[in-house]
Amino acid sequence: MRDAIVTASVPEAGFAITAAVTTGLVRETQRRHGLSPTATAAAGRLITGAALLGAGLKDTLRISLQAAGDGPLQRVAAEAWLTASGRIGARAYVKAPRADLPLNAAGKFDVAGAIGSGTLHVTKAYEEGQPYSGVVPLQSGEIAEDLAFYLLTSEQIPSAVALGVLADPSGVVAAGGVIAQVLPDADEKAIAMLERRALELPPITTLISNGADAHELIKYFAGEADVRSERVIEVGFACLCTRERVETALAGLGADELLKMSRERPRTDATCEFCKNVYVFSSAELAELVTLLKKA
Secondary structure, eight states: OOOEEEEEEETTTTEEEEEEEOHHHHHHHHHHHTOOHHHHHHHHHHHHHHHHHHTTOOTTOEEEEEEEESSTTOEEEEEEEEOTTSOEEEEEEESSTTOOOOOOTTSSOOHHHHHOSEEEEEEEEOSSSOOEEEEEEOSSSSSHHHHHHHHHHHHOOOEEEEEEEEEETTEEEEEEEEEEEEOTTOOHHHHHHHHHHHHHSOOHHHHHHTTOOHHHHHHHHHTTSOOEEEEEEEEEEOOOOOHHHHHHHHHTTOHHHHHHHHHHOSEEEEEOTTTOOEEEEEHHHHHHHHHHHHHO
């Protein structure tokens, strides 16, 4: 099943829905980082959440999510942005990618235990102007509940969030999510309806593994209500790293450190933490960068 995000409104019920199938996106994230099963579930939920929120972005806005806690995973980060082609690009990484925990009492991945107590950071970055950042304490570490809490407390938008990753020894079987948000000026009935539909929704990964696409996820959530204004957006793994950006990062080390590196080793490898691409710089290239820094 092809990864995709679908956005729609359900005006008679008073809320909007964004749904996504992200199985391929999560598989690629797991492959690039060699994630443990629990780390795959954590990163998969977060990157799916970022992609869902990214569907509402415009122009060059980028959204970044970071769940940082005292659990063995330490930090999980994900970013999503709207590309020039109108596609959602997304990427993620885990600070301790091989950290793992046994399944919890419900037989599910223990994402909450792996992240632990901490904070959820949400940043919206623009090409121009200062980025907007919000920080909330993690409510459960299960990601979905934490995103819903952020949306309610920081953006004053009552929301229902469902995120899921299903995996077996062969790899990621299904991944996806739904974010439903109360429309502006909706009444208390809309909030009650939103809460009821969230409780009635079957597990996201069960629906996806049984063949549901993003359109069908929306229909499951909307129930009998009329769904309008559906828009389909492609989503896939992407990265923003370039050799030029890596050079800028190296320059930040300062001329003295770069000169030392150029003298101590014939080559320096710089690895992108998001996509794991390796950029190789010879000692001569580092020395040239030192020269440029001293001229600046």
